Amino acid sequence: MSKLTQTNWDVIIVGGGPAGFFAGIRCAETNPTLNVLIIEKAQQTLGKVLISGGGRCNVTHACFDPAQLITYYPRGGAALRGAFTRFQPEDTIKWFEKHGVKLKAESDGRMFPVTDSSETIAECLRESAKKAGVFVQAGMSLQKVESLSENGFRLEVQSEAKLLHLQVKKLLLATGSDPKTREIVKSLGHSIEEPVPSLFTFNISDKRLEGLAGVSIESVTVKMDLFTQRGPLLITHWGLSGPAVLRLSAWGARILFEKKYHATLFINWLGDTSFEKTLDVLQKHKAWHENARKKVLTEPAFTQLPARLWKQLAYFIGEKNWGDITKAEIRKLAEELTAGQFEIKGKGQFKEEFVTCGGVRLDEVNFKTMQSRVVENLFFAGEVLDIDGITGGFNFQSSWTTGWLAGNFMASTG
Numbered sequence: 001m002s003k004l005t006q007t008n009w010d011v012i013i014v015g016g017g018p019a020g021f022f023a024g025i026r027c028a029e030t031n032p033t034l035n036v037l038i039i040e041k042a043q044q045t046l047g048k049v050l051i052s053g054g055g056r057c058n059v060t061h062a063c064f065d066p067a068q069l070i071t072y073y074p075r076g077g078a079a080l081r082g083a084f085t086r087f088q089p090e091d092t093i094k095w096f097e098k099h100g101v102k103l104k105a106e107s108d109g110r111m112f113p114v115t116d117s118s119e120t121i122a123e124c125l126r127e128s129a130k131k132a133g134v135f136v137q138a139g140m141s142l143q144k145v146e147s148l149s150e151n152g153f154r155l156e157v158q159s160e161a162k163l164l165h166l167q168v169k170k171l172l173l174a175t176g177s178d179p180k181t182r183e184i185v186k187s188l189g190h191s192i193e194e195p196v197p198s199l200f201t202f203n204i205s206d207k208r209l210e211g212l213a214g215v216s217i218e219s220v221t222v223k224m225d226l227f228t229q230r231g232p233l234l235i236t237h238w239g240l241s242g243p244a245v246l247r248l249s250a251w252g253a254r255i256l257f258e259k260k261y262h263a264t265l266f267i268n269w270l271g272d273t274s275f276e277k278t279l280d281v282l283q284k285h286k287a288w289h290e291n292a293r294k295k296v297l298t299e300p301a302f303t304q305l306p307a308r309l310w311k312q313l314a315y316f317i318g319e320k321n322w323g324d325i326t327k328a329e330i331r332k333l334a335e336e337l338t339a340g341q342f343e344i345k346g347k348g349q350f351k352e353e354f355v356t357c358g359g360v361r362l363d364e365v366n367f368k369t370m371q372s373r374v375v376e377n378l379f380f381a382g383e384v385l386d387i388d389g390i391t392g393g394f395n396f397q398s399s400w401t402t403g404w405l406a407g408n409f410m411a412s413t414g
């Protein structure tokens with residue numbers, strides 16, 4: 001990468017992640033007369049893209065109705081409503097196709113490059129930036145920003161132990177969840193919603209889950225506090241994971257943080273089957289004379305549950321036959337199946353995707369342009385904002401959308 005010699009820029013984008021690249025490319029492609037610089041503090045740009053989606057990069061989600069799309073964002077949905085009418089997953093797919101990358105959708109709606117490699121996305125963004133004439137400087141970090149009354153901003157940046165000063169008309173902060181840069185954002189007069197982790201697994205140590213690591217159930221309902229989610233669940237060595245749990249972690253991110261990741265989780269292992277319906281099935285199963293002499297543990301009443309899981313949920317019945325169990329035991333079993341209680345004792349890491357909720361307060365940003373309402377010519381895009389989605393490609397989508405909108409506006413106002 002060539003050295004930076006120029007000190008005056010039309011546009012500087014801080015952060016060489018997906019939001020920063022998308023903004024830079026859109027800006028330079030739309031107005032090639034502008035000189036656009038991206039600075040990235042790491043030695044390599046697009047670090048998160050490369051590790052994303054288990055190395056496959058879940059670029060977006062096949063959901064093309066903005067009204068539905070925003071329901072996948074525990075924070076930021078309302079602000080994104082209008083933004084998605086301007087740039088949404090359909091536009092992301094077209095954008096990548098135009099820049100040489102075809103995306104494919106999986107049965108659950110997640111979209112990946114057809115190569116199944118995040119390298120393809122990173123390469124595409126780097127190449128597109130280069131073609132558009134965006135100057136990218138890695139190994140350079142923003143230290144301070146001074147807002148100049150008339151002529152944009154003066155930045156203090158550090159590169160290889162040297163401090164440099166750059167001047168710029170328009171500044172976009174696309175710095176993700178970087179804590180140090182949040183302080184810079186505050187120094188410019190913005191407020192920050194306190195950042196906390198989102199998208200994590202639950203640590204649960206419970207006899208009923210012992211020895212079941214790897215077992216998955218297609219559809220359960222999980223409840224915690226006021227939040228409910230339905231979907232697949234995976235039992236792990238440390239507790240629970242899978243889409244239902246990850247989504248619940250996103251919606252409950254703040255509450256779980258406040259409770260220091262200690263909370264009670266209720267699981268309906270039968271999806272949406274009610275307690276009464278379950279009780280009825282169990283009573284009929286008991287009444288059926290062929291079952292009467294069979295052991296409860298080895299003769300499950302619900303075959304959609306893995307046999308090993310059934311055995312552990314019905315553990316308290318011991319060696320009894322169906323014919324010998326009491327009314328109280330049947331009720332307890334129905335409760336165990338539809339509202340099993342588990343104590344969350346901490347959070348684990350979901351390796352395929354991870355985000356922080358919190359960031360720049362959304363009412364301080366104009367979502368048509370991504371311009372700050374506090375400081376003129378200052379812009380924000382991506383995870384630096386108080387936006388986060390559930391797992392499935394929604395987090396990248398908000399970066400593409402907000403990055404594109406910022407780049408578009410910065411280009412049009414020269």
Ligand SMILES: Cc1cc2nc3c(=O)[nH]c(=O)nc-3n(C[C@H](O)[C@H](O)[C@H](O)COP(=O)(O)OP(=O)(O)OC[C@H]3O[C@@H](n4cnc5c(N)ncnc54)[C@H](O)[C@@H]3O)c2cc1C
Pocket residue numbers: 014015016017018019020039040041042045046047048049051052053054057058059060140141142143174175176177178181351352353354355381382383384392393394395396397399
């Ligand atoms: C393991 C993992 C897997 C993921 N997988 C997916 C997925 O498959 N699908 C999905 O939708 N989302 C995924 N995500 C979430 C997604 O990566 C983020 O939402 C997205 O990267 C946010 O983009 P961004 O450009 O706003 O921030 P980032 O990607 O975090 O980029 C910000 C950049 O700014 C740089 N920076 C920060 N401060 C400074 C400074 N002072 N000076 C210079 N540079 C600075 C940082 O080094 C960083 O490179 C994943 C996240 C992780 C951690």
